[in-house]
Amino acid sequence: MSELSTYHPFVLCSFFVVLLACTMFFMHPVLLVISFVAAFTLLCRIKGKTAWKQLYWIVPVILLSAVINPMFSHNGEHPILYVNSNAITLEAIAYGFAIGTLLATMMLWCQIFQLTMTSDAFYYLCSKGSPTFALLLSMTLRFVPLFKMQLLQMIAAQRAIGQDVAQGSYIRRLRLAFRILSMMITWALEQAIEGADAMRARGYGDQKRTTFSIYTMTSQDRAALYALGTFIGLLVIMTLMDSTYYAYYPTFSTMQVAPLHLILYSGYALFFFIPAWQEGRFQKQWHIYNVSK
Amino acid sequence: MAHIQCQQVTFCYPNEQPLLQNIHFTVEPGQWLTIVGASGSGKTTLLKCLKPELTPHGTQSGVITIDGQSLQTLTPQQSATMLGFVHQSPETQIVTDRVWHELAFGLENIGCTQQEIRKRVAEVAHYFGIHRYFHEETMHLSGGQKQLVNVAAILAMHPTVLLLDEPTAQLDPIAAKSFLHTIKQLQQELGLTVIIVEHRLEEVLPLSDRIVVLEEGKQLYDGTPQALAEAVTPQSRLYESLPIAARVAMSRQRQNIPLTIQQGQRWVRTQITDTTRFNEQTLPTRNPLVEAHELSFRYTPQAPFIVRNFSCTIYEGELLAIVGSNGSGKSTALKCISHLLIPQRGTVKLAGKKLTSYKANELYTTWFGILPQNPRTLFLHKTVQQELFDGIGADKHARIQQYIERFSIQHCLQRHPYDCSGGEQQKIALIKILTHAPKILLLDEPTKGLDPHMKKELIVLLKELQQQGQTIVLVSHDLEFCAAVSERCAMFFDGQLLAIQAPRPFFASNRFYTTAAHRLTYPHLENAITFEDVMSRC
Numbered sequence: 067m068s069e070l071s072t073y074h075p076f077v078l079c080s081f082f083v084v085l086l087a088c089t090m091f092f093m094h095p096v097l098l099v100i101s102f103v104a105a106f107t108l109l110c111r112i113k114g115k116t117a118w119k120q121l122y123w124i125v126p127v128i129l130l131s132a133v134i135n136p137m138f139s140h141n142g143e144h145p146i147l148y149v150n151s152n153a154i155t156l157e158a159i160a161y162g163f164a165i166g167t168l169l170a171t172m173m174l175w176c177q178i179f180q181l182t183m184t185s186d187a188f189y190y191l192c193s194k195g196s197p198t199f200a201l202l203l204s205m206t207l208r209f210v211p212l213f214k215m216q217l218l219q220m221i222a223a224q225r226a227i228g229q230d231v232a233q234g235s236y237i238r239r240l241r242l243a244f245r246i247l248s249m250m251i252t253w254a255l256e257q258a259i260e261g262a263d264a265m266r267a268r269g270y271g272d273q274k275r276t277t278f279s280i281y282t283m284t285s286q287d288r289a290a291l292y293a294l295g296t297f298i299g300l301l302v303i304m305t306l307m308d309s310t311y312y313a314y315y316p317t318f319s320t321m322q323v324a325p326l327h328l329i330l331y332s333g334y335a336l337f338f339f340i341p342a343w344q345e346g347r348f349q350k351q352w353h354i355y356n357v358s359k
Numbered sequence: 360m361a362h363i364q365c366q367q368v369t370f371c372y373p374n375e376q377p378l379l380q381n382i383h384f385t386v387e388p389g390q391w392l393t394i395v396g397a398s399g400s401g402k403t404t405l406l407k408c409l410k411p412e413l414t415p416h417g418t419q420s421g422v423i424t425i426d427g428q429s430l431q432t433l434t435p436q437q438s439a440t441m442l443g444f445v446h447q448s449p450e451t452q453i454v455t456d457r458v459w460h461e462l463a464f465g466l467e468n469i470g471c472t473q474q475e476i477r478k479r480v481a482e483v484a485h486y487f488g489i490h491r492y493f494h495e496e497t498m499h500l501s502g503g504q505k506q507l508v509n510v511a512a513i514l515a516m517h518p519t520v521l522l523l524d525e526p527t528a529q530l531d532p533i534a535a536k537s538f539l540h541t542i543k544q545l546q547q548e549l550g551l552t553v554i555i556v557e558h559r560l561e562e563v564l565p566l567s568d569r570i571v572v573l574e575e576g577k578q579l580y581d582g583t584p585q586a587l588a589e590a591v592t593p594q595s596r597l598y599e600s601l602p603i604a605a606r607v608a609m610s611r612q613r614q615n616i617p618l619t620i621q622q623g624q625r626w627v628r629t630q631i632t633d634t635t636r637f638n639e640q641t642l643p644t645r646n647p648l649v650e651a652h653e654l655s656f657r658y659t660p661q662a663p664f665i666v667r668n669f670s671c672t673i674y675e676g677e678l679l680a681i682v683g684s685n686g687s688g689k690s691t692a693l694k695c696i697s698h699l700l701i702p703q704r705g706t707v708k709l710a711g712k713k714l715t716s717y718k719a720n721e722l723y724t725t726w727f728g729i730l731p732q733n734p735r736t737l738f739l740h741k742t743v744q745q746e747l748f749d750g751i752g753a754d755k756h757a758r759i760q761q762y763i764e765r766f767s768i769q770h771c772l773q774r775h776p777y778d779c780s781g782g783e784q785q786k787i788a789l790i791k792i793l794t795h796a797p798k799i800l801l802l803d804e805p806t807k808g809l810d811p812h813m814k815k816e817l818i819v820l821l822k823e824l825q826q827q828g829q830t831i832v833l834v835s836h837d838l839e840f841c842a843a844v845s846e847r848c849a850m851f852f853d854g855q856l857l858a859i860q861a862p863r864p865f866f867a868s869n870r871f872y873t874t875a876a877h878r879l880t881y882p883h884l885e886n887a888i889t890f891e892d893v894m895s896r897c
Contacts, residue, residue, distance in 0.1 A: 085579040186457065207456035211498050216736070226699060226729035227792060228720045234734035245739040253735070258779060260451035265413040268513065269439030278463035278476045285756075 069348035070112075074287040075187035080294055081341065082179050086287055087339075089171050089302070094131045094312040095160075097322075104338035105174035111345040120177075131166030132159055141315040161314040178341075184296060186280065191275035200277060212346055215256060220246050290335050290340075297337045304330050361424075362388040362552050363520065364407065368421035368882050369525065370401075370408055378404055379576045382421070382594055386569070388519075389550040391543070393563050393584075396573035397596045398780055402556045405573065409554065411438045425520070425755065429489040435794055436469055443513035445523045449530075451507035453497045458489060461508055465516045483515040487541070501686065503534030503614060514545070521545070528808050531685035531836045535542060556560065558810045561602040565619045572597060588616035599811040604873045610897045624881045633896045636885050639863050642846065645674035648830055649799065654695050654705035655854075666702065667689045667854030678821065678831045679840035680862075682872075683851030686854055689834040690732065690803050692851060696832075697727045697801055730796030732804045734788035738776040743768070743787055747794070755794050762790045766820065782813035789820075800824070802833040806840050818844045842866050842874045842888045863888055 070078065089101045110117040135158050142155030185207055193200035221231050229242055280293045304310050309327045362385040369379040378401045386392050387600055398401045407413040409423060411430050425428045425441065435439070446452050455461050462483060466476045471893055484490045491513055492500065501509065506526055510721075511519070523542070527535035539559075543566050546553050563572075564584045572580040572587070574597075580590050588605045591597050597605065604623025608616050611630060617623040649672070656666040660842045665688040673679055673696075683689045694700040696707055698714050707714040709726060717726065731737060740746040746864045747759050763769060764785040771779050778786060785805065792800065821844050825831055834851075841848055849859040850872075858865060866873045867886035880887045887893050 116784070132595070141490070189460075201455075202455075204455045204460055208454060208497060219731070219733065220736045220739075222699065223729075223731045226697070226727070226731065227724040227737065228795070230719060234720065242739075249739045253776065257451055260446065260448070261454055263413055264444075264446060264452040265454055265468075267410060267439070267444045268465040269435065269514070270464075271435055271439075271468070273435065273468070274470050275467050276470050276471065276472065276476070278460070280459055304379055323430055324372075326843075 068214070070182040071184055071187070072348075073290060074283055075183065075190045077287045077290045078213040079191060080145065080292070080335050082175065082183075083126035084294060084297065085338065086172065086175055088125055089168065089175065090169030092310045092312075093168075093314070094310055095345050097176065097236075097310065097334060098164060098171065100331070100335045102167050102171045102174070104335075104342055105171050105178065107339070108178055108345060109174055111342055111349065112178065120174070122164060124174075126355060127170050130164060131152075131169065132162035135165060139315075143317045157314045157317060160318070164314065189280055190279045193279065197275050197277045201275075209254075209257075213250065214259075216253060217246070217250055256322070289296050293337065293340060297333075300330065302334050302335070361385045361553070362390070362426060364422075364424045364698065365409075366422045368405075368419070368423060368426075370404060370417055372415065372417045375456060377576065378417075379408070379573075382571075382573075382578050384569075384571050384578070384581050386552055386554065387448070388552055389546065390568045390694045391546055391553045391555070391561075392568040392569045392571060394556045394571050395560065395597065395600065396556065397812065398782075399575075400573040401576045402573050403524055406444075406522055406554065406556050409520075409522055409892070410442050410444045411640060412465065413444060415676050422493055424450060427642070437754075439465070439469060440516045441509075441519050443516065443518035445506070445509055445513065445526050446680070447525045447528050449502050449509060452509045453505060456498075458495050458497060458508055459493050462489070462512050462515055465512055469516065479515045479517075482614065483504070483511045484769070486514075487511045496767050501534070502530050503538060505658055506530060506534075506538055507555065510541070511539075512887065518551070520552045523557075525558065527559060533836075534683065535559060540562060542566075558600060558602045560606070564602055564605075572719050581701075581723060584618060585616065596812060598654050599697065599815060603879055604848055606890065607879070609897060610894060614644060620875065620879050622775050622879055624883075627883050627893075631733035631880070631893075631896050632847050634884055637863065637887060637892060638660055639861060639886075645676055646673040647672050648709040648710060649673040649696060649889075651696050652706050654692070654702040654707065656700060656702040658692060658694050667742070669695070669855055671696070671849070671859075673832055675798075675830055676825070676828050678825045678833070678844060678846045679834070679859075680848045681834045681856070682836060682838060682841055682848060683834075685836055687851055688854060689851045692856075693729075693801055693803060693834055695830070697729060698722060699729070722799065724795040726798050727801060728792035728794055728795070728799070729801045730785075730788055730803060732807060734784045737779065737785075737788045737791060741775060742773055743776055743779070744772045744831050746787065751794055758796070759790060760795055766790060768852055781808045782810075782816065785813075785817070786820075793824075797889075798830060800829055800831045802835075804835055805833055806837045814840055838866070838872070838874050838888070839876075842876075 085101070088097070092098070106117070106120070109120065125221055136154045139158045139161065140153050140155065142153070142157030144154035144156035146159075148154055149155050154350055189200050192203055224231065224242065224246065231238075231239055307326065307330065309322055309330050311319070340353070363385050365382050368379060368382040369377055370379040382405060383668070384392070394402045394405060403416065406634065407415060408419060408597065409430070411433060425433070430438075453461055455464055460482065462478050462480045465481055466608055469478070480549065480584075487507055487510075488510060497505065497508070506835070532537060539562050542553060542555070545551050553863055563892070567584050568585045570580065570582065570584055571578060580587060582590070588601065588609065593609060602618055603615045604620060605624065607623065608626050613617055617626045651669060651671045654666055654669040655664050657664045669780070681689050682691070695702045698707070709717065714722075723729070739744055740749055747763070748756065751759065766789070768783055768786050771783050771787065776784060779787065781861065805817060811819065818840065821831060825846070831847070833841070845862055847859055848862045848865040849856045863886055866877050866888040869877075870881075871878070874888050876890050876893050877888050880893055883891070
């Protein structure tokens with residue numbers, strides 16, 4: 067999967083929450099671009115060459131947003147052209163680009179989240195919140211593929227006696243599909259009874275349950291958490307210094323290019339690139355190991 | 360002092376006749392007790408009565424004690440930890456998605472601390488060698504591995520008694536043997552008390568310390584395995600389940616019955632005098648019906664070929680058995696022949712024409728009749744009657760009725776298909792397929808989950824069908840069944856068919872992958888392959 071999965075789920079989750087929140091709430095173009103580039107780099111590191119296929123939808127989303135926003139929003143002081151006495155302003159186009167980038171970045175981070183958080187990690191986080199829900203999650207993850215397999219077997223068995231769900235008249239196929247589904251539910255209920263018996267036999271009942279986890283907090287997790295703490299401090303400073311604020315309407319705010327702000331922006335970028343750096347570091351380790359053999 | 364004691368135990372379901380009557384036995388600590396009986400004799404119910412959480416609703420009288428304490432007075436904690444129960448189906452007992460979680464599940468239930476769980480799970484995973492697939496998803500395990508994980512999960516709770524309800528019914532012979540020997544190892548190394556309900560007496564009888572026989576709810580016998588062989592007559596239903604060495608010896612004597620192949624070989628060497636070779640029957644000449652030529656199939660381009668250069672000719676009216684180990688790809692080969700899977704290379708010709716030139720619906724009704732590994736997957740209706748007659752034209756009703764009478768399942772007609780026993784479900788599925796009179800019957804593991812009595816019935820049925828000109832191809836890992844029923848046998852290995860011969864030369868030329876009868880009598884009798892062969896020389 068991803069090398070980042072070796073981190074403790076709590077660390078991973080906190081990182082993602084902070085990164086997503088920063089992306090969502092700060093409209094500053096520099097910050098948005100940093101977030102986008104960091105997300106894309108990380109995705110490339112995890113998925114390899116296939117990550118470039120993401121551009122197929124990223125570019126349209128950004129362009130579409132840049133085109134649609136000016137059609138609805140006519141604020142702004144630099145109109146480019148007039149359509150039916152409505153002004154298409156530069157600010158609106160820029161805002162469209164910004165929103166498009168924001169959407170694309172959010173989707174990228176969500177994809178990365180899905181790739182790095184395994185079901186085990188989810189289970190761990192849920193078990194801290196609600197042990198019963200965590201068990202339910204685990205059982206769902208077990209039974210859903212099982213049901214899918216049984217359904218496929220039933221469809222295959224019917225096909226082997228001449229009843230194909232994929233061919234024939236619509237009505238016949240629909241009836242067959244309904245019958246298969248109905249029998250699937252009967253089968254699932256029977257499984258449930260036997261499964262419940264097995265659970266009871268192993269002591270599942272009204273008494274208090276503990277939860278078992280396979281994760282332990284390591285020094286690299288602690289280091290990551292310190293980095294996160296530092297970043298939150300940095301964010302506080304940036305907000306106080308007004309580095310994060312950027313308005314598009316009525317016109318563009320002035321870009322802060324004072325050295326202090328540049329340092330703050332680089333700190334921000336540094337943090338955002340930590341996951342990509344870690345991912346690359348682990349992969350390189352592995353590559354070196356392979357080559358040295 | 361007895362570990363478990365059953366005194367005058369009687370059980371009946373509400374509003375029904377008593378199922379168990381006057382069961383009385385004692386199990387010493389560290390003993391292995393096997394409960395034997397035909398299906399419906401109440402052995403599963405008896406086993407469930409020993410585990411308070413699983414005891415069915417009904418009226419129970421009599422006393423069951425463990426270590427002198429009545430079962431009713433055990434706390435839930437005690438009952439969960441002291442008594443471990445392993446069910447028949449490996450699949451239904453697993454409730455979580457990962458192996459590590461499955462092992463920890465029971466311990467979580469009884470409220471162990473994080474540290475305690477960690478240690479016990481590690482201990483049990485190490486003992487069973489599960490640490491190799493500790494992080495695997497449970498659905499990717501084989502049947503044998505799943506059953507092992509189940510036992511490990513129960514042992515993590517440190518029970519003193521293991522209750523097993525036909526644990527090897529769904530497993531192939533090799534996994535079953537391995538499982539039973541693991542349980543024996545547990546009994547010997549840890550002193551666990553084992554109470555097991557089983558059909559495969561060939562393997563279990565030599566491992567047991569005591570046997571209890573149930574027939575229609577009454578206790579017929581309670582004693583040692585050696586004495587059982589003396590107490591059972593060739594007429595009783597239990598006779599077929601006994602090991603072959605015992606059955607052969609019982610024709611001549613009542614005392615000192617051998618139980619294992621090794622003991623039986625000594626008996627055979629001294630007692631059987633007529634050692635002439637059996638005649639090998641010549642195969643009748645038949646017309647080829649299906650010709651598969653160098654089929655190759657794999658599921659994905661990255662996967663290895665499961666079926667490689669597989670060639671096979673199926674003749675009209677024959678019964679061909681394909682044997683091979685579990686997971687070798689026999690079922691896949693069958694699906695390639697019948698066009699359910701499209702092979703990447705090779706061709707199949709059906710009655711001279713290419714398989715692709717046939718239409719799908721006529722292919723699967725008039726030409727191929729395919730019985731899946733799990734007959735349950737065929738059932739879609741609420742009653743057996745609907746299942747067999749729904750959507751079938753009236754011209755076929757007469758034939759269905761004939762089959763119902765011949766397979767004697769009239770009593771099942773108004774039941775839900777899932778309420779019928781394994782053997783009955785198979786018969787129903789078989790009738791469903793035979794309705795359209797397919798020219799070729801393809802059976803995928805027809806003996807899975809059947810007890811010896813049902814297997815005998817199936818042999819008779821299949822032979823009858825073959826007499827009437829039906830072409831049958833079956834895939835199985837049950838060697839005794841194939842030796843008894845087939846006209847030609849082939850071994851499937853490494854993606855191909857090897858050694859297609861009549862059963863006698865096929866099994867007689869193998870040394871270990873062969874029937875118990877051959878292993879028992881070789882080299883004394885050169886080519887005996889079935890029980891009947893051996894009996895004919897006694």
